[in-house]
Amino acid sequence: MPHMRLPSGQTAAIGLVLLSSLLYSLGYALSKRLIETWHFDAMQLFVLRSLLVVAGLFALHLTGLKRLSPLRLLSPPHPWIQRLAATALVLSAVLAMIGYGYLPVTTATAFSYLTPLLVTVLAAILLRERVPVQRWLAVALGFAGVLVIVHPGASAPAGAGHLIGVGAALGSAILYAIQQMLIRHSRDTMTTTDVVAQAAIVGLVLLGGAMPFVWRSVPVQAMLLVVAATAAQTGGLLTIAAAIRQGQISRLAPWQYGGMIWAMGLDLAMFGHTPGTVALSGAVMIVMGGLLSQIRLPSRLKPLEARR
Template sequence: MQEDGTAARQGSMALPAIGLTILSGLLYVLGYAASKSLVTDHGLSPLQVTFLRCGVILLAGLVAASWPGSRMSWHRLLRPQRAWEQRTAAAALVASNALAVLAYTLLSVTAASALGFTAPLLLALLGGLFLRERVSLGRWLGTSVGFAGMLLIVKPGGEASLPGIAAAFAGALTYAVYQILIRRLRDVATTRDTVMQVALVGVVLLAVPVAADWRPVSLLAAGLVVVVTLVQTAALASIAAALHRGEASRLAPWQFSGLLWAMALDALVLHVIPGAGSLIGALLVIGGGALAQTLKAPERRRV
């Protein structure tokens, strides 16, 4: 009976978790596209973009913490539960963000997205290894099918920038590590805690290197930084909330949906109509996510 109740609770949380994962994919695509503009059009460095985002979030959080009746707390910010784990997760995301901005700068948006979406495969693997989630055959097949669909959509093999490729893969790995740690911390850290720890750790880690290579920030660039911060903070909150509701390995295939948003953005902004291969890839992405939900791991026998 207890197992039935647990299964029912997991089922009731599955759809919201999937929806939040898909939303985070849309927001991340929009945020990183705007971040690329800050580097290529406004002359900022990838580290500076990440530092400014963290600074805006931290400033807003500190103001909120000082407001009477606010749910923000200085104590939770400065002395969080399992502080080392929370701050290690935050450092992983800060590194992932900086690497992703660098990758988007060195590669085309579609190629950077393609390489960055190796994170779901890494997440499925790490979820089984470190969270002891039972990664069923369906989840492996779903993730693999989604990955194959991603390759059909973006065809990344023609990219020649090895530093860009390395940055994209490293960003994917650190993002997968972040999600694993957040899943482990789901009982002690809220989404708000996660956002604020990332902001605090980002400011502390990046202050010195950014100050050493500070580049002027125009009024237009400052406004775009605020927009990027709002969009990517919403993406971060969405994926953190999803991981509070669902297993990391089960949600992994749905993260490929970000490529569908990238295709739609290309069609709307650049008027690039996807070909047959891309459309087949889109179907594989959707099918992979569905497959991961339908084929479950076999029940373990009781001894």
């Protein structure tokens, strides 16, 4: 019989992935609220987020809770890889905010969760990770669950805004997969603090020039939501970076589909979108895909070439 066996640290990595998906879903749901209610531009929201992150890092440094070297911030190990990863993350986050602005949370999350498929493929090709057949089936099952959740009856009506949202969500997924691969490639030298700090610095450099054209005043109530969204998204970034550094990336990929379950809950709580039976069936498929990805077949059932 197939059995489930988790390598050392893998259970913790799975927990971090699930927590990350919850925090990211919450952060983007709050961003959607900011875009819909106050009509903020996605670039302004990311700049505000970056300023808060930089301020938080320096506050930790001043209190002695986190020792940060200014030299490491300006010139981290493998700087070009870190900055490339940060650039991919910045652009991915901005596109994701645009996608969430135009689409329901569940729909935007579903399109963006093409990332696990892309990560599994890239891990097999670039990192030479061995991806067993059942893990490919797990990813396919999870993606099928996504398609069930966003079946045509659940999608927003077609239109220019819908197409912009879909294109932004797809672009975000591709860039996020690239960022995860770069983190995994440099996990021995890139800390989770590096990931957060470089994303904030690169975000300010890339998007700062656009602020005179898109900036809106920020009321106190909106600023509180910005702080909450920043805390959630930064927490999501920290936990996914920690998970990737601990676990095999193709094994963790299907668990990222768990974000769909959080997205349905947030759609219900914050925007009044009630998931139906079909959507709940898709959520079950997503969980089954995550569990299937952890099953290892007995050696007698493995392909002959795998036993040689």
